[in-house]
Amino acid sequence: MKKLLAITACPTGIAHTFMAAEALDQAAKKKEVDMKVETQGSVGTENEITDAEVAEAHAIILAIDTNIDESRFAGKNIIRVAVGEAIKDAEGLIDRALAMEEKSSDDYVEQAEQRKKEKGAERQGFYKHLMNGVSFMIPIVVAGGILIALSFIFGIEAAEEEGSLAANLDQIGGAALGLMVPILAGYIAYSIADKPGLAPGLVGGMLAEQVEAGFLGGIIAGFLAGYLAKLVKDYVKLPKNLEGIKPVLVIPVLATLATGLLMIYVIGGPVSAIMGGLEDWLQSMTGANVVFLGLILGAMMAIDMGGPVNKTAYAFAVGLLGSEIYGPMAAVMAAGMTPPLGIWIATLIAKNKFSKEEQEAGKAASVLGISFITEGAIPFAAADPLRVIPALVAGSATAGTLSMLFSAELLAPHGGVFVLAIPNAVTNVFLYALAIAIGTIVTALLVVLLKRKSPQAKAAEATN
Amino acid sequence: MQLSEILQKDHVLLDINVDSLESCLDKLTETMVETGVVVDSDVYKQAVLKREQEGSTGIGFGVAIPHGKSSGVKEPGLAFARLSEEIDWNSLDGKPVTSVFLIAIPEEQAGNEHLQILSQLSRKLMHEDFRNKLQEATTSDELFEALEQ
Numbered sequence: 001m002k003k004l005l006a007i008t009a010c011p012t013g014i015a016h017t018f019m020a021a022e023a024l025d026q027a028a029k030k031k032e033v034d035m036k037v038e039t040q041g042s043v044g045t046e047n048e049i050t051d052a053e054v055a056e057a058h059a060i061i062l063a064i065d066t067n068i069d070e071s072r073f074a075g076k077n078i079i080r081v082a083v084g085e086a087i088k089d090a091e092g093l094i095d096r097a098l099a100m101e102e103k104s105s106d107d108y109v110e111q112a113e114q115r116k117k118e119k120g121a122e123r124q125g126f127y128k129h130l131m132n133g134v135s136f137m138i139p140i141v142v143a144g145g146i147l148i149a150l151s152f153i154f155g156i157e158a159a160e161e162e163g164s165l166a167a168n169l170d171q172i173g174g175a176a177l178g179l180m181v182p183i184l185a186g187y188i189a190y191s192i193a194d195k196p197g198l199a200p201g202l203v204g205g206m207l208a209e210q211v212e213a214g215f216l217g218g219i220i221a222g223f224l225a226g227y228l229a230k231l232v233k234d235y236v237k238l239p240k241n242l243e244g245i246k247p248v249l250v251i252p253v254l255a256t257l258a259t260g261l262l263m264i265y266v267i268g269g270p271v272s273a274i275m276g277g278l279e280d281w282l283q284s285m286t287g288a289n290v291v292f293l294g295l296i297l298g299a300m301m302a303i304d305m306g307g308p309v310n311k312t313a314y315a316f317a318v319g320l321l322g323s324e325i326y327g328p329m330a331a332v333m334a335a336g337m338t339p340p341l342g343i344w345i346a347t348l349i350a351k352n353k354f355s356k357e358e359q360e361a362g363k364a365a366s367v368l369g370i371s372f373i374t375e376g377a378i379p380f381a382a383a384d385p386l387r388v389i390p391a392l393v394a395g396s397a398t399a400g401t402l403s404m405l406f407s408a409e410l411l412a413p414h415g416g417v418f419v420l421a422i423p424n425a426v427t428n429v430f431l432y433a434l435a436i437a438i439g440t441i442v443t444a445l446l447v448v449l450l451k452r453k454s455p456q457a458k459a460a461e462a463t464n
Numbered sequence: 465m466q467l468s469e470i471l472q473k474d475h476v477l478l479d480i481n482v483d484s485l486e487s488c489l490d491k492l493t494e495t496m497v498e499t500g501v502v503v504d505s506d507v508y509k510q511a512v513l514k515r516e517q518e519g520s521t522g523i524g525f526g527v528a529i530p531h532g533k534s535s536g537v538k539e540p541g542l543a544f545a546r547l548s549e550e551i552d553w554n555s556l557d558g559k560p561v562t563s564v565f566l567i568a569i570p571e572e573q574a575g576n577e578h579l580q581i582l583s584q585l586s587r588k589l590m591h592e593d594f595r596n597k598l599q600e601a602t603t604s605d606e607l608f609e610a611l612e613q
Contacts, residue, residue: 018584019590
């Protein structure tokens, strides 16, 4: 026997909703038709229709004068009429519904699957918030990184001459990269708590930058700020006449204060302890196996890209330049170039694992990579830290190890491929380039291997 | 909450004579003003007429159920009028009405019990034997009997 469903709803939801429901019930009883009627009145939804019932139903009668969510009936026979129509001629509606052609159940099943998938993508709130922050961060990283790279055109040391165009480019690029972590944190928080989340998020990100917690600290700041702002928004109740100051005064002040204190006391302390500990540890390794040192330094460069671990490794290598030890500097730079370069290659060979935006950002990452601007990989690492960071670390450790193994030495603390062209800046240039290339390939392959398909690629597959 | 708590005996007007929808509403509203259910009849009437403009509440079978949610209402109320002469209500079935239920709902309503009672009344109105009883009742007691069933 054909089963029918109906929903009734009217603007006030007091009378017609129920009269229509009763009329349909009576008509169904008279015609001995199996039918369930859901009412969406002012008391809420009653006699609610389940997805299982929708799947079984032959047709659904929507006797509604309001808008309701019809997506759950996609692929089903639907009759849409005014509430009055059901009151006037319920029997006629039932006849019409029964006379409709049987829809193949595949249509509905397919649509239901599709809906489930969309819901699944939405439900990953954590991922959604992260991606929101990353997507606002990408243009800043690209602009800042490329401008710094441009300054190298005037020579590796050109930016050190104050007032020169190269120095100004470097300053502009530096300003942009300085905004990177605050924007990441700010827009993660914005995604969680809307507008009230932005202020505590930006401030938390700035503090992450100041306590040298890097982009990982920024992610923490963003989530802290977002949920704290939401907490204040949802749970701090004010008298009605003071409700107006809540979004402009109460939420920003309370959430920013709480986020800030947490960043300084809970995040800042451990970060500086980690940096101090790592520094001592690296110092103690001066006499140890240099190839192992290359591996460690390389891995450290990629672990947090600009965070405490990376900064310690870089500062250690730069410090050794003063003692005329040039090997670690070469290892550090090679390891700092492979993350963006490896990402770039990965976006070329596995397009389906990256969003459109990421594919475009991948192109910029190539320029940042050759310029030793490791930050180019941050948007990708921030979007999917647990899969991307291990890949980057492995590739960078490879590059660092090989650089030491090939006894490459580097006399300048920056410059990327541009220093390779300078006579005597690098020893064993060709082997050094090989170390970077191999590290890049290792990074790219591991990123492709570990990363899952992007939601867009999945959605595209589902529709095919 | 019982239906009788909303539809007080003083709100029942049997076999009254009115010449239009508006004068019918006025008379019914008056009964609820007297019992204190409606505190501002002008504000309340506006809400009822506005609802009427959105779509007639004449549900057919000679019955209309005008209603309004308004700050002019103090507590939920229901008034009933049976008209001695039918009047036009732009009903769904095009026929004039003789039975009018006027519903009053406060703007800020804590519970929804009364809404449920009204939804039950709405359902009852779809039954022919219930409507017949409304027509046949000679006293308000008989009317209440029909409503409580």
